[in-house]
Amino acid sequence: MTYCVSINVENGFVACSDSRTNAGFDDVSVYRKMHTFVWPGNRVFALMSAGNLATTQLVTRKLNADVKSGALPNLLSVSSMQEAADYIAAVNMNIQNLHVVREAGNTSFEASFILAGQIAGSRHETLMIYPQGNFIHESDEHPFLQIGETKYGKPILDRVVNRQTFLERAGRCALVSMNSTIRSNLTVGPPIDLLIYEKDSLDFPRQMSLAEDDPFSKQIAEAWNEGLIRALQNLPKFYWESLDNAPQQPSANSDQSY
Amino acid sequence: MTYCVSINVENGFVACSDSRTNAGFDDVSVYRKMHTFVWPGNRVFALMSAGNLATTQLVTRKLNADVKSGALPNLLSVSSMQEAADYIAAVNMNIQNLHVVREAGNTSFEASFILAGQIAGSRHETLMIYPQGNFIHESDEHPFLQIGETKYGKPILDRVVNRQTFLERAGRCALVSMNSTIRSNLTVGPPIDLLIYEKDSLDFPRQMSLAEDDPFSKQIAEAWNEGLIRALQNLPKFYWESLDNAPQQPSANSDQSY
Secondary structure (H helix, E strand, O other): OOEEEEEEEOOEEEEEEOOEEEOOOOOEEEOOOEEEEEEOOOEEEEEEEEEOHHHHHHHHHHHHHHHHHOOOOOOOOOOOHHHHHHHHHHHHHHHHHHHHHHOOOOOOOOEEEEEEEEEOOOOOEEEEEOOOOOEEEOOOOOOEEEEEOOOOOHHHHHHHOOOOOOHHHHHHHHHHHHHHHHHHOOOOOOOEEEEEEEOOOOOOOEEEEEOOOOHHHHHHHHHHHHHHHHHHHOOOOOOOOOOOOOOOOOOOOOOOOO | OOEEEEEEEOOEEEEEEOOEEEOOOOOEEEOOOEEEEEEOOOEEEEEEEEEOHHHHHHHHHHHHHHHHHOOOOOOOOOOOHHHHHHHHHHHHHHHHHHHHHHOOOOOOOOEEEEEEEEEOOOOOEEEEEOOOOOEEEOOOOOOEEEEEOOOOOHHHHHHHOOOOOOHHHHHHHHHHHHHHHHHHOOOOOOOEEEEEEEOOOOOOOEEEEEOOOOHHHHHHHHHHHHHHHHHHHOOOOOOOOOOOOOOOOOOOOOOOOO
């Protein structure tokens, strides 16, 4: 399984992906699911993938090969993010179909992608490409996109993210969303790739790869836990809980076993 | 779809369920999924159900009928929570099989249950009954049980609930878990049934049914949103965000659009 999320805010976009790939419980590996394609001053793309690993690897190889060989279209020739998504979708479909023809088993060769990027002269955008070749665009009402194991990490995004969220805060929010997913689903795991792109920079974005024991990653998780416990403590009381006779729960640090 | 959750803590248990039933997008109804069976001083059961509505309704009808007719076993005759779960599982299997025989279509007649309760002389317990007739027990490491649309509401439970959590706080936590699910999945909806049982009371538990516009429900949702935003604000900063030159995000109330 996989979890990838992008958040597109006014000041730029963030992309975050896990690195666990499993073909059964006894065949777990680490593969990065985030790939960047950068031509400084001209265009920046970040591509995250979920689904069949062989398909996604072939897709990124083909994208690189097309740029090298000059085959049209390619990531350097497309004039808009939509065109880029169209092109990647077509590559994805071709590769999926190749395998479906060869082998008619139960294996799914499907892959889906999140494409985030900016082309000089246009605004930064994020799109989600389905295995069927169609795609959707982020919107003001829904600035984040998710692929893979999306449910555990969605409530936090639903509640706190909007277009005006500051870029770095969106980055922290993506980390929290990822952390919630990793806690709840064993097939999503570190290292976590985080990318933060400031709009109009048109250069290599900030990128960090957070290993399981990364101190920053741990600090984020601990601070988030504490924040949630505090949020729970501050919820309104039930009508029958009077301050006089209700027992007082000890403070955040003492009443939790972790 | 459905979402039901129980949390079993030292001081008692809470049970929380939504009330939306849908057989397609154009056939949405309100049905309570929580049923209580109380014999004051003797035993208290709360039963929550997910799955085929006809099956779950027949199961609760049969449970009531068996008590009335004195057919053995019944909820009043069982001597332990495990026996109660065994009995309910058998009733469930019989009813499911009845329909499978009659009709071999694609319809699923499956239903799953969470049983929470206490029998005089034993401790309060919660169990989850699968459609296949087997069941699992809550544990010190995993004091909560979920059925239905479980993923959206799980991260908060994973992080803040343990055996030592105070009963009323566990109740608020269940409401937050439910609220997160309702926000993310249209097929889970109010009114929300919340039940809070204090251990050894062996009497009717506190119960509330929170409609969509219930003021307490709204207060909980708003306070939770504020708490999450505050938690996000208090996360550690990235190494490049110095306090001198980083832009300051406005306070919790002004930077969010809701």
